[in-house]
Every structure is written in structure tokens, then in C-alpha cells.
Amino acid sequence: MLSARALRVTLPGLILGAATIAHAATPSPTYTLRPAHSSLTYTFTQAGAANQGQFKRFSVRFDPSAGTLVVVIDMRSFDTGDAQRNEVLGGADFFDVAHYPQARFQATRLRKTAGGYLATGPLTLRGVTRVVSVPFTWRLIGTPTHPAGLLDGQTVLKRLDFGLGQGQWRATEWLGNAVTVHFALRLAPAAH
Amino acid sequence: MLRNTTARWGTPAQLLHWLIALLIGVQAILGVSGVALPLGMAKLATLARHKSLGITLLALVLVRLLWRVVNPRPALPENLKRYERTLARATHAALYALLIALPVSGWLMSAARGFPVSWFNLVQLPNLVSRNLALYHLLVRVHVALAITLALALALHVAAALKHHFVLHDDTLRRMVPGWAPRDRDASALNKD
Ligand code: HEM
Ligand code: HEM
Numbered sequence: 001m002l003s004a005r006a007l008r009v010t011l012p013g014l015i016l017g018a019a020t021i022a023h024a025a026t027p028s029p030t031y032t033l034r035p036a037h038s039s040l041t042y043t044f045t046q047a048g049a050a051n052q053g054q055f056k057r058f059s060v061r062f063d064p065s066a067g068t069l070v071v072v073i074d075m076r077s078f079d080t081g082d083a084q085r086n087e088v089l090g091g092a093d094f095f096d097v098a099h100y101p102q103a104r105f106q107a108t109r110l111r112k113t114a115g116g117y118l119a120t121g122p123l124t125l126r127g128v129t130r131v132v133s134v135p136f137t138w139r140l141i142g143t144p145t146h147p148a149g150l151l152d153g154q155t156v157l158k159r160l161d162f163g164l165g166q167g168q169w170r171a172t173e174w175l176g177n178a179v180t181v182h183f184a185l186r187l188a189p190a191a192h
Numbered sequence: 193m194l195r196n197t198t199a200r201w202g203t204p205a206q207l208l209h210w211l212i213a214l215l216i217g218v219q220a221i222l223g224v225s226g227v228a229l230p231l232g233m234a235k236l237a238t239l240a241r242h243k244s245l246g247i248t249l250l251a252l253v254l255v256r257l258l259w260r261v262v263n264p265r266p267a268l269p270e271n272l273k274r275y276e277r278t279l280a281r282a283t284h285a286a287l288y289a290l291l292i293a294l295p296v297s298g299w300l301m302s303a304a305r306g307f308p309v310s311w312f313n314l315v316q317l318p319n320l321v322s323r324n325l326a327l328y329h330l331l332v333r334v335h336v337a338l339a340i341t342l343a344l345a346l347a348l349h350v351a352a353a354l355k356h357h358f359v360l361h362d363d364t365l366r367r368m369v370p371g372w373a374p375r376d377r378d379a380s381a382l383n384k385d
Contacts, residue, residue, distance in 0.1 A: 047240035048310030049317075081306050081323060088231065168233040173313075174240055175233070 030068065031149055031187035033060040038185040040073065044159070045176030053080035053089075060185055062151060064138060069107035069119045076101055093166040100126045105134070116153070125162040132157065142188070151185040196263040200367045200374075205263065208256040209368060212249065212291070216342075219245050223339065243302060244312040250295035257288060269362045283349055290342040297338060301331035 041054040057077035061070045075097045080086055090097045103126075107119035116137035123132045136153030158177050159165055169175060196202045201209070222242035229235035268277050302309045303319035304327040310316045321327065356364035366372040 046307065047236055047243070048313030049308035051307070084231070171233055174236045 028063060028065045029147075029189035030061060030063040030066070031151075032062075032190045033058070034148070034186045034188050039183070040185075041182045043180045043182070045178070047174050051080065053078055060151070060187060061190075062138075062149075062187055064110070064117070067107065067110040069105075069110060069121075071105040073103040074101065075103055093169050094126075094164050096126055105132070107134075123157075125157075126164060128162045130161055136183070146188070148186060148188040151187055152183065154180055154182040156180050196265060198264050198267055200266055202263065203370055204259055205256070206368055206370045208252060208259065210370075212252055212256065215245060215249055215252070216291075216346075219249060220339070220343075240310070240313075243298065243309050246295040246298050247309065247311050247317065249291065250299075253288065253291040266367055269356070269360070269364055271360060271362060279348075280352065283345055283352070286345050287342070287349060290338055290345060294335065294338050294342060297331055297335045301328060301335055304328035304331055 035057075038060075039054060040058050041052055043050050043052055045051070055073050055075075055077050056079060057074035059070075059072045061068060063069075075095050076090070078086070078089065078095065078097075080089060089095055092098075103124060105119075105123045106121045108121040109119070111118045111120070113135065116135065118133055118135050120133040121131065122129045132155065134153060134155045136151055139150045139152075140147065141150055142148035157179050159175075159179050160170060160172070160177050164179075165175065193200070194202050194204060196205055219242065222238055222245060226235055226238035226242050229238060268280055272280065299309055299317065300321055303321045304324045306323035308316055308319050353365050353368075356362050357366070361375070363374045366374055
């Protein structure tokens, strides 16, 4: 998909016309994250009760018309609000952040659904890659001069699919297998 | 006999007494072994069971107190000295207070740590306080101090029960045990003649 900028570069003599064409051909720009207004959290079941954690640093690139959605998470930025639990979760039996500092999701298919989109593609977490499908909604907010959008949704992952919990931590009675990942992302067109 | 009389505890009061006594024993073992275990799934499981059983005990004690107020109460034995009556009443009141304060302090402690409490993985209880580490450390000390106080009060309580039975030869223990008839005083008096 040609962006307005590519047209400008390839057709330097036709800037005015190219801008018009680009506007018609690319109704959406590439959006990137506005971290201050975004959250990526997860809910897990510990001893039968719902507990929360979050990632503080991650990046998102989203282009609905190109079908692009890439999320990269800095795994060292997780926090569950408890120092002792964080130490265990960051260690070799769980996230193993020393060896797997990054998690990544890349949609290979972005399908429009009744309520929003369904992104399907590989998720790599703790060195394990599995194809997951993530539903989300996409809502434009902001103004014509400051366009922005909200990408919201949640999906349930099974922690053991990704080796999150080794050895004694594989048991699921006191640490549930299902983990719900919630995301509320504020995106704005990437600066050119 | 369901209801208490002024001479004897009814079956519900007796069953609640012994059920709670048994569960307090299990509860203490779960608490102490939970603290002793290294960080891991076994510790998580043991303390989760401790919390669930502790909440169960709280409910049982409330039922027991409710049953107590809507029933007559057996009078303390006649043979007690004045200070012994006071001590008996004070110990019983302290036991009830501890049986409420212990689970409540545990519940608050967990909430202050930021770990919500679940009852046997079935019902999640509300966090009555929000995450506050200073409060958590304080409540751990309170919880342990209450547990030690309970152990001391129970030592006195059990010693008193045994004294009633084996030294004073009265019916105090018998009237708390389901199906255990009072001593037949007339018969024993006759035998002595
Ligand atoms: C964790 C263990 C126990 C707890 C929490 C406990 C608690 C209590 C309480 C609160 C009462 C007062 C009842 C009332 O006035 O409403 C009571 C009565 C009694 N308890 Fe226990 N108890 C325990 C164990 C025992 C044991 C092991 C014995 C016997 C060896 C015992 C013997 C008695 C007797 C005989 C009474 C009746 C006193 C009376 O009739 O005036 N208890 N117990
Ligand atoms: C009648 C009720 C209870 C009794 C008799 C009791 C007793 C105890 C005892 C003896 C310990 C071990 C203390 C030590 O060895 O340092 C303990 C620890 C503990 N209890 Fe309880 N408990 C009760 C209820 C609860 C409840 C309802 C909760 C939570 C909902 C709870 C949470 C805890 C926790 C988290 C610990 C570990 C504290 C630590 O990390 O040092 N307890 N309890």
C-alpha cells in the first residue's frame, strides 16, 4: 500500500495531485501508541481469586487499511503490585525475562467483524510461538487536526501453552491456566 | 434435645463446640505449616486452605453466637468460687472474641497485601482494605499475637474442663458432650453407704 509520503517521493512534480490521490487511496494512516493513555493488563486466578498485573512498556503499530497490527512488549516492564510475586514471575519458572525480554504479536490476518476486528497471527511469549486470534474494537476519536483512535479488547490465553509455569507451577488448581489479557490502547497517526 | 436448658447444652451447641474445636486444630496446623513452607505451590495451597477454613470458622462462630443468644444457657456449677466464675466467664468471652478477631485480622491482612481471599476457590470475598504494605506487616503481627493468645486461653480452658471432670467430679464436661448423661449422684451416694 502506497503512503502519501511514498507518492510524494516517486512523483515529486505532482505534489498537489499526489496528495489528493493519496487521500483517496489511503483512508487511514499508520497509528502508533500514545503510552500515557494506554494500558495492557492481565487478570489471573491465584488461590481462587482474581489478581491483576500490567505491562508498563510496549509498542503498537496499527494500520487498519493495510491490515497491520504489531504489538511488542518489554517483558521486564511487568508488575503485579507485589515484590515477592514479581520476583517469582520474572524468574526462570515464569516469564524468564533474562532470556526472553520481549513478547511479540503480529497479525497476519485482520478481519472486519460485526463489532470490530479479529486479528489472527503468531504470538511469541517466553520463546514459544502460537497462533492466536484477538478480537478488538476500533473507535476513532479526536479531531480532524489531531486524529486518534481507541483500540480496545480482551482475549483469554492459556499460560501453560507458553510454558508460563514450570515444574511445580504447572499445577492449575491454585494458579489458574486461563489468563485474560485486557488492552485499552490510545493510538494516533505516526509522525512522518 | 435441640435447645439448651439451664442444666445442659443442646445438641446443636454441643456439635458446634466440638466441630469448631476440631477445625481450630486443623487451622493452626495449616497456618504454622503454611508459614514454614518455602515459597511455592504447596505454600500457596496451604495458606489458601487456611484462609478458606478460617472464613468457615468465622461463619460457624457467628452461627454459634446467634444460637447462644436465642437459647437458655446452663448455669455455671454451684461449687465454683467467685473468682472462678469470673475467670470462666472471661475466658469464654475471650475465646469468642478471639475466634472472631483471628479470621477478621487474617482477611484484612490478605487484602492489605493485595491478595484477595477466596472461599475454597468458589466465592471471592471483597477486599475490605486496599493494598497497604505497612498495614499488612502490622496485621501479620496482630494475627500471630492473636493466635498465641488463643493457644494460651485454650490451655486454660482445657485445663479447667479437665479439672471439673477429674478433680471436682462435676458435670461440666459431661453436659458439653453429646449423649453423655449426668452423673447419677443418688446412685453414687447410695453406694457409699
Ligand atoms: C479450639 C478449641 C476450643 C474452643 C474454641 C472452645 C470454646 C469454648 C467456648 C467459647 C465455650 C463457652 C460456651 C458458652 O458459654 O457459650 C466452651 C465451653 C466448654 N468447653 Fe470448650 N472450646 C474448645 C475446646 C475444648 C476442649 C478440648 C474441651 C475439653 C477438654 C472443652 C470443654 C468445654 C466445656 C466442658 C465447656 C462447657 C462449659 C460450661 O458448660 O459452662 N473445650 N468452649
Ligand atoms: C480462626 C481463624 C484463624 C486462626 C486460628 C489462624 C491462625 C494462624 C496461625 C497459627 C498462623 C501461623 C502464624 C505463624 O506461625 O507465624 C496463621 C498464619 C496466617 N494466617 Fe491465619 N488464622 C485464622 C484465620 C485466618 C484467615 C481467615 C486468614 C485469611 C483470610 C488467615 C491468613 C493467614 C495468613 C496469610 C497467614 C500467614 C502469615 C505470614 O505470612 O506470616 N488466617 N494463622
